Amino acid sequence: MTNESGENPIQTEGDIVTCRKLIRNVTSAAGFGMTDVTRIVTAVSELARNVYVHSGSEGVMRWQILDKPGQIGIQLEFEDFGVGIPDINQAVEAGFTTAGSMGMGLSGVKRLMDSMTIKSDVDMGTTVSITKWGRAK
Numbered sequence: 001m002t003n004e005s006g007e008n009p010i011q012t013e014g015d016i017v018t019c020r021k022l023i024r025n026v027t028s029a030a031g032f033g034m035t036d037v038t039r040i041v042t043a044v045s046e047l048a049r050n051v052y053v054h055s056g057s058e059g060v061m062r063w064q065i066l067d068k069p070g071q072i073g074i075q076l077e078f079e080d081f082g083v084g085i086p087d088i089n090q091a092v093e094a095g096f097t098t099a100g101s102m103g104m105g106l107s108g109v110k111r112l113m114d115s116m117t118i119k120s121d122v123d124m125g126t127t128v129s130i131t132k133w134g135r136a137k
């Protein structure tokens with residue numbers, strides 16, 4: 001029996017690894033196929049790293065297993081209380097970065113998930129929510 005929801009702090013680089021492992025276990029136990037597990041873990045990696053690298057604050061990852069007849073789902077939220085994103089549309093564009101990085105994180109996550117929504121206020125923080133559905137076995 002697995003928990004249906006939970007959370008994990010994002011404060012250290014090690015927390016990114018912990019988030020990845022946690023969500024790998026949770027999604028496997030929930031019955032997601034291997035390909036979807038990999039997609040979801042990749043998204044977790046990118047979003048947890050964004051909190052760690054860009055926000056300048058601590059954050060938290062919250063997760064919840066979703067249930068619909070014949071389907072399994074997961075919703076994840078990455079919340080921080082940092083610098084915020086001034087232009088969300090620009091941030092989601094492939095190749096946009098303020099950190100001399102690849103700028104492929106958010107656009108990649110959007111592609112891998114069924115939905116991604118971003119709420120952000122400058123100097124208040126950022127919340128990125130993602131959802132992924134799979135077929136129940």
Ligand SMILES: Nc1ncnc2c1ncn2[C@@H]1O[C@H](COP(=O)(O)OP(=O)(O)OP(=O)(O)O)[C@@H](O)[C@H]1O
Nearest residue numbers: 050054055084091097098101102103104105106126
């Ligand atoms: N939690 C966050 N707080 C503040 N700014 C953020 C946050 N997440 C993303 N951003 C902003 O959005 C930009 C784009 O993010 P994205 O993940 O797509 O690219 P990146 O992190 O710069 O590079 P990559 O993920 O490819 O290494 C970042 O450069 C940063 O300016």
Ligand SMILES: [Mg+2]
Nearest residue numbers: 046050105106
């Ligand atoms: Mg990134």
